[in-house]
Amino acid sequence: MKNDAPYTLVLTHDVDHLFIRHMPFFSKTAGSFIKRCMFSNLARWLKKDLTFREYLRSFFTGLLFPLIKIGMIPDPWEKSLDLILGIEKKYDVRSTFYFIPFYRTQGFIDDHTPAPERRGTDYDVRELRNKLEYLEENGWEVGIHGINAHLSVDKAAEELAVFKTMLPGKQKWGLRIHWLYQPPELWENLRNAGYNYDATFGSNDDVGFMEEKYHPFEKSGLAVLPLNIQDGSLLAHWHQSLTMDQAWERVK
Numbered sequence: 267m268k269n270d271a272p273y274t275l276v277l278t279h280d281v282d283h284l285f286i287r288h289m290p291f292f293s294k295t296a297g298s299f300i301k302r303c304m305f306s307n308l309a310r311w312l313k314k315d316l317t318f319r320e321y322l323r324s325f326f327t328g329l330l331f332p333l334i335k336i337g338m339i340p341d342p343w344e345k346s347l348d349l350i351l352g353i354e355k356k357y358d359v360r361s362t363f364y365f366i367p368f369y370r371t372q373g374f375i376d377d378h379t380p381a382p383e384r385r386g387t388d389y390d391v392r393e394l395r396n397k398l399e400y401l402e403e404n405g406w407e408v409g410i411h412g413i414n415a416h417l418s419v420d421k422a423a424e425e426l427a428v429f430k431t432m433l434p435g436k437q438k439w440g441l442r443i444h445w446l447y448q449p450p451e452l453w454e455n456l457r458n459a460g461y462n463y464d465a466t467f468g469s470n471d472d473v474g475f476m477e478e479k480y481h482p483f484e485k486s487g488l489a490v491l492p493l494n495i496q497d498g499s500l501l502a503h504w505h506q507s508l509t510m511d512q513a514w515e516r517v518k
Contacts, residue, residue: 281363463489
């Protein structure tokens with residue numbers, strides 16, 4: 267980036283899922299995935315938001331889910347992370363990847379309310395240690411996609427400890443809570459647990475800077491990076507369900 271650029275673009279990825287084959291056969295996550303592949307994307311094709319070839323690829327991915335699951339057909343998601351890294355290398359940029367700390371743990375909305383089952387992830391981050399080391403050594407950043415870190419200092423510290431074990435030389439840690447749960451005490455808890463910044467401050471339902479906070483700011487002694495644009499808020503059928511062209515207009 268040129269030194270006289272009028273703004274800085276910060277690119278981040280929330281790593282919710284990495285493998286189709288790790289999804290349980292009979293689960294809401296698998297059911298939702300197949301529905302999107304075969305039916306939701308049909309609606310997108312009819313709106314000319316997908317090419318027919320893209321829709322066919324999506325349709326057959328959903329149709330062949332059982333064969334992907336048992337390993338008879340290659341998992342199209344398995345190389346997705348490397349694909350993203352290749353694109354970023356091409357444009358000479360580096361981003362942050364927020365990984366979920368616990369395998370198949372849905373977590374809680376608050377101290378007493380379990381989150382929906384589909385909030386859990388189907389990868390074990392401890393099996394990805396080599397990949398995390400590669401990211402940190404080659405200019406990317408590893409962050410934490412918190413499951414229960416918003417509940418208390420102890421829960422936040424527990425999740426941080428998982429990653430410190432894998433990357434003991436890393437000094438500064440940031441976090442974004444999965445599904446953007448943001449209780450009033452979030453930033454104080456994260457600071458006391460040893461985090462350096464939080465990137466949760468944003469919306470699931472809209473894009474733009476909340477409370478007109480256009481720059482990183484400090485709260486309770488913690489740096490807070492505002493979340494401006496989230497792809498799901500634009501494209502997901504349970505949020506704004508925009509076409510790619512409509513979403514790009516909002517981005518601009």
